[in-house]
Amino acid sequence: MDFSTLIQILDSTLRMATPLLLACLAGLFSERSGIFDIGLEAKMLISAFFSAAVAYETGSVWLGLLAGIGSSLVFAAIHGVASITFRGNQLISGVALNFLAAGMTVLIAQNWFQQGGRTPSLMGGARFEPLTLPFADSLAAVPIFGPLYAELLSGHSILVYVALLAVPASWWVLFRTRFGLRLRAVGENPAAVDTAGVSVVALRYSAVAIAGLLCGIAGAYMSTGLGAGFVKDMTAGRGYIALAALIFAKWRPWYALSACLLFGLLQALALRTDVVARIFPFEMPVQLLDSLPYILTVVILAGFVGKAIPPRAGGTPYVKER
Amino acid sequence: MTFMRSILGAAATLALVAGTAAADPAIIFDLGGKFDKSFNESAYTGAKRWAEANGGEFREIEMQSEAQREQALRRLAEAGSNPIVMTGFAFGNVLGEVAPDYPDTSFAIIDAVVEQPNVRSVVFSEHEGSYLVGMLAAKASASGTVGFIGGMDIPLIRKFACGYAEGVLAVNPDATVLSNMTGTTPAAWNDPVKGSELTKAQIAQGADVIYAAAGGTGVGVLQAAADADSVLSIGVDSNQNHLHPGKVLTSMVKRVDNAVEKAFNDGPGFETGVMVMGLANDGVGFALDDNNAELVSDEMAAEVNAAAEKIASGELSVHDYYSDNACPHLQF
Numbered sequence: 001m002d003f004s005t006l007i008q009i010l011d012s013t014l015r016m017a018t019p020l021l022l023a024c025l026a027g028l029f030s031e032r033s034g035i036f037d038i039g040l041e042a043k044m045l046i047s048a049f050f051s052a053a054v055a056y057e058t059g060s061v062w063l064g065l066l067a068g069i070g071s072s073l074v075f076a077a078i079h080g081v082a083s084i085t086f087r088g089n090q091l092i093s094g095v096a097l098n099f100l101a102a103g104m105t106v107l108i109a110q111n112w113f114q115q116g117g118r119t120p121s122l123m124g125g126a127r128f129e130p131l132t133l134p135f136a137d138s139l140a141a142v143p144i145f146g147p148l149y150a151e152l153l154s155g156h157s158i159l160v161y162v163a164l165l166a167v168p169a170s171w172w173v174l175f176r177t178r179f180g181l182r183l184r185a186v187g188e189n190p191a192a193v194d195t196a197g198v199s200v201v202a203l204r205y206s207a208v209a210i211a212g213l214l215c216g217i218a219g220a221y222m223s224t225g226l227g228a229g230f231v232k233d234m235t236a237g238r239g240y241i242a243l244a245a246l247i248f249a250k251w252r253p254w255y256a257l258s259a260c261l262l263f264g265l266l267q268a269l270a271l272r273t274d275v276v277a278r279i280f281p282f283e284m285p286v287q288l289l290d291s292l293p294y295i296l297t298v299v300i301l302a303g304f305v306g307k308a309i310p311p312r313a314g315g316t317p318y319v320k321e322r
Numbered sequence: 323m324t325f326m327r328s329i330l331g332a333a334a335t336l337a338l339v340a341g342t343a344a345a346d347p348a349i350i351f352d353l354g355g356k357f358d359k360s361f362n363e364s365a366y367t368g369a370k371r372w373a374e375a376n377g378g379e380f381r382e383i384e385m386q387s388e389a390q391r392e393q394a395l396r397r398l399a400e401a402g403s404n405p406i407v408m409t410g411f412a413f414g415n416v417l418g419e420v421a422p423d424y425p426d427t428s429f430a431i432i433d434a435v436v437e438q439p440n441v442r443s444v445v446f447s448e449h450e451g452s453y454l455v456g457m458l459a460a461k462a463s464a465s466g467t468v469g470f471i472g473g474m475d476i477p478l479i480r481k482f483a484c485g486y487a488e489g490v491l492a493v494n495p496d497a498t499v500l501s502n503m504t505g506t507t508p509a510a511w512n513d514p515v516k517g518s519e520l521t522k523a524q525i526a527q528g529a530d531v532i533y534a535a536a537g538g539t540g541v542g543v544l545q546a547a548a549d550a551d552s553v554l555s556i557g558v559d560s561n562q563n564h565l566h567p568g569k570v571l572t573s574m575v576k577r578v579d580n581a582v583e584k585a586f587n588d589g590p591g592f593e594t595g596v597m598v599m600g601l602a603n604d605g606v607g608f609a610l611d612d613n614n615a616e617l618v619s620d621e622m623a624a625e626v627n628a629a630a631e632k633i634a635s636g637e638l639s640v641h642d643y644y645s646d647n648a649c650p651h652l653q654f
Contacts, residue, residue, distance in 0.1 A: 005526070016519060116356070116357040226519075228545045229541065229545075231512050231514045232538065233512045234512060234513065234515065268519070271519055271520050
């Protein structure tokens with residue numbers, strides 16, 4: 001495999017990993033605070049639709065992004081109300097949201113655009129254009145480093161860089177701030193946090209809202225950055241792969257980055273059957289590559305490679321003792 | 323009381339008479355939805371054309387979930403609709419069970435074969451249409467490498483791919499045909515993001531004409547090809563040339579509308595059995611309009627039309643993947 005092919009595959013890896021990474025970090029915040037979130041898929045899908053629809057109507061991708069984040073926050077709020085305020089089953093609330101998003105997006109899209117549940121194709125300012133990083137052109141001639149910088153790192157839409165920056169930011173918020181300490185504590189032992197006089201409900205709501213924000217960006221990236229418009233069910237299970245990545249990463253931000261890049265790499269490799277044929281001495285079915293994220297997650301869950309311990313209070317609504 | 327009963331009885335008889343007398347045709351659209359800009363919309367166009375030409379009316383149902391198929395079919399049959407047309411191979415099993423219960427109703431299914439005395443099975447020779455667009459792809463390609471992106475990996479899509487590859491190799495025996503399937507689950511029909519990534523991967527391997535037979539995923543393929551420099555795409559099912567004018571080389575059109583219109587025109591009790599829609603009876607073809615007039619030269623069109631005539635007359639035969647579940651031109 002030559003160097004430029006490697007760059008192309010890594011380039012594709014970065015694009016495929018970005019929505020996973022954002023959704024994975026969203027799940028990280030939510031689950032670290034003790035709220036399981038099956039509805040990552042729903043929030044990405046609803047955001048993908050509203051960002052594409054608003055971007056098409058206004059011609060501004062930024063307004064689209066705002067609308068996407070807004071719709072995702074609404075879904076996060078529904079999940080919050082159901083599972084925090086009313087102490088409902090978090091998994092059922094998430095599944096219900098997934099169904100709601102899948103049906104609602106198609107219904108509204110059909111009503112607004114009459115194109116079979118999709119939005120019209122986005123043009124010009126209604127899409128995120130690739131961003132050329134400074135000095136990319138002049139550095140391109142430098143051996144090894146040049147192509148790495150100019151072709152791999154440069155030339156993505158701005159949301160890719162936002163996703164990459166979200167990793168250190170998440171780490172910093174979770175492990176270096178008072179808010180992060182409390183957030184992690186509320187996922188392990190909410191009673192202790194409550195005893196200390198900090199509101200469990202407020203902490204969990206803010207975690208769910210952060211998850212909504214990140215999923216909103218992920219959805220907008222899919223329909224206005226990677227694609228050019230919304231198509232029904234376009235998230236195609238990425239929310240679930242992000243959940244798998246979250247378990248694979250053992251609920252840690254930096255591990256989340258490597259897990260998502262690994263899963264992205266597997267997806268990118270599955271696209272290049274010619275490369276796969278050259279790398280593996282035996283015939284490697286593409287389907288196996290596609291299912292590897294799930295297989296790896298099961299291996300991790302079974303405890304073969306280290307141990308994945310979820311936040312202790314995850315999934316249980318907090319009831320103040322009377 | 324007796325008076326009441328006789329009125330009710332009369333009303334019931336009237337309703338029954340009305341039910342049998344109406345015998346409006348009906349159409350059931352598959353999950354993609356009536357306005358999918360592709361397969362189902364084409365069926366709708368055919369039904370509408372029939373209604374406008376004959377001043378008739380037709381009933382329609384859009385599938386919302388897999389579970390509704392049998393219910394929808396029985397409801398229309400009970401209501402006396404005749405004939406009933408349904409689009410999509412997914413109706414195959416259900417129709418096999420329902421059709422014997424309504425021997426007086428004529429059914430037509432598109433894209434599947436159901437062997438019942440009252441069912442007309444309409445199948446298209448997608449390999450022939452794909453052969454023609456393959457020829458065009460090979461002629462338009464400067465690099466000698468062309469691509470194919472399929473949706474879900476099912477024999478029907480392999481039939482598209484195989485005919486396409488044969489057409490490409492007929493024009494340029496040294497050409498390379500890249501082929502990718504989006505996935506193995508129904509989600510593969512609606513993943514434009516993966517479609518555009520596959521397109522970028524094929525472009526990176528040198529492809530400069532890419533044929534998408536992938537439903538909603540194809541939207542991503544056409545978009546990615548339009549975004550890239552000097553890369554053309556080929557649409558499928560409906561004429562998709564207008565989606566990116568000047569960037570879509572052509573579309574392999576499947577005249578589902580003709581099949582539906584013909585079934586409606588033939589009316590109840592139409593001729594059943596397998597009906598093959600190929601080049602010979604305008605069932606498939608390639609689209610030529612203002613949007614791609616500059617991409618397809620007269621000389622290209624003439625040569626492809628000559629091949630189409632040869633296929634229609636049986637002088638040239640294109641390998642059908644269904645015939646032996648293998649493709650001599652392409653490795654899957």
